[in-house]
Amino acid sequence: MAKIKILHIIKSLGRGGAEMLLPETLKLHDKSKFEFHYIYFLPWKDQMRDAIIEAGGNVVCFEAKNNVQLLLQAAKVIRYCKDHHIDLMHCHLPWAGFLGRWVHARTNIPMLYTEHNMQERYHKITKILNKYSFNQQSLALGVSEDVSNSIKNNIDPTIPVKTLLNGVNTSSFVRKPGEDAVRIEFEIPKDALVFGNVAVFRFQKRLVEWLRVFAEIESKNSNVYGIIVGAGPLEHEIKEELKQLGLEEKVFFPGLQTEVKPYFEAMDVFMMSSSFEGLPIALLEAMSMECAVVSTNAGGIKEVVGNNEDGLLCDVERWEELATLSQILIDNPQKLNKFKQAARKRVVEAFSLQRMVEELESYYYEEVGTKLQGDGVTS
Secondary structure, eight states, X not given: OOOEEEEEEEXXXXXXXXXXXXXXHHHHSOTTTEEEEEEEOOTTOOTTHHHHHHTTXXXXXXXXXXXXXXXXXXXXXXXXXXXXXOOEEEEESHHHHHHHHHHHHHHOOOEEEEEOSOGGGSOHHHHHHHHHHTTSSSEEEESSHHHHHHHHHHHOOSSOEEXXXXXXXXXXXXXXXXXXXXXXXXXXXXXXXXXXXXXXXXXXXXXXXXXXHHHHHHHHXXXXXXXXXXXXXXXXXXXXXXXXXXXXXXXXXXXXXXXXXXXXXXXXXXXXXXXXXXXXXXXHHHHHTTOEEEEEOOTTHHHHOOBTTTBEEEOGXXXXXXXXXXXXXXXXXXXXXXXXXXXXXXXXXXXXXXXXXXXXXXXXXXXXXXXXXXTTOOO
16 A cells, blocks of 8 residues: 655744654654655754654755745645645644645645644734635644634634644653753752743743743742753843843753753753743653643643642733742642652643554544545545
């Protein structure tokens, strides 16, 4: 039986949540039945490229400097689909979605679209284009119930919208006792409590507010440190706040990292101050690595973390309370350890990447089978 050829289309292969999932899911896909191709458009954001190639994917970049140029690559994408006999497209995030719908309309190749964010949070132009074009695809997948409901409430599509929860490779993201390389690098004492985050430096992550929360925690606890892994458009603003708060010797910025597990090894608490989220991959990775969670209840976070069960949550608008919640764990090491174990248990039981891949493959089979039946081909 010929392999089913899947083409993933995504704007970049930087270290965002959607991008990081691509090599991780590829490692678990049944490559005796599927062949995977990947098209991206921003050549300067390619941190996941080598990992995808190493996992067996075929990767090509059709360079585009902006969103308009991205859409103008449609002819190249159509040619690629024809040359490589692509059976199904899987697009991620809005602008890749717009392009994929254009290609779908001209080729009739089935298209799945994964939505990672809430519609309410998109730019007005993005929301208009999404609403206008959304039905020009086969199936939409929301990464959380909040995201799926946001699609239904704001777009009211006629195509199916289903929820496919993000997952993490719990066999790979496992804490190894005694791994102190990051603490040694930043001269963090072994007995210190480390608060961390892994994020793209965008406004919704509220990393300026994160630093203010940490400053409140540090004012009462001298033996705490912070690590924020990532980069992004607000990096200058965030580092200026770091200086204003006098935290240069307490919070460290290792920059954009392809391999993040050593940084999770160094963290005791994964603290998120986000104003909105889909279902953040970094959160699942941190939980799998036995980091206790203190977070706002933004978007899909509350679908993962049960307050006072798997971590501690506060309302998005009351992000200052993160300091109080963190103090609870500082004052009670037994509770801290309890939430570390609960985080790992929750992810293993409900958010394994294997479960996600199996569901995704079932959707691939379903959509390709529907296309073959529509073309009058039967097995």
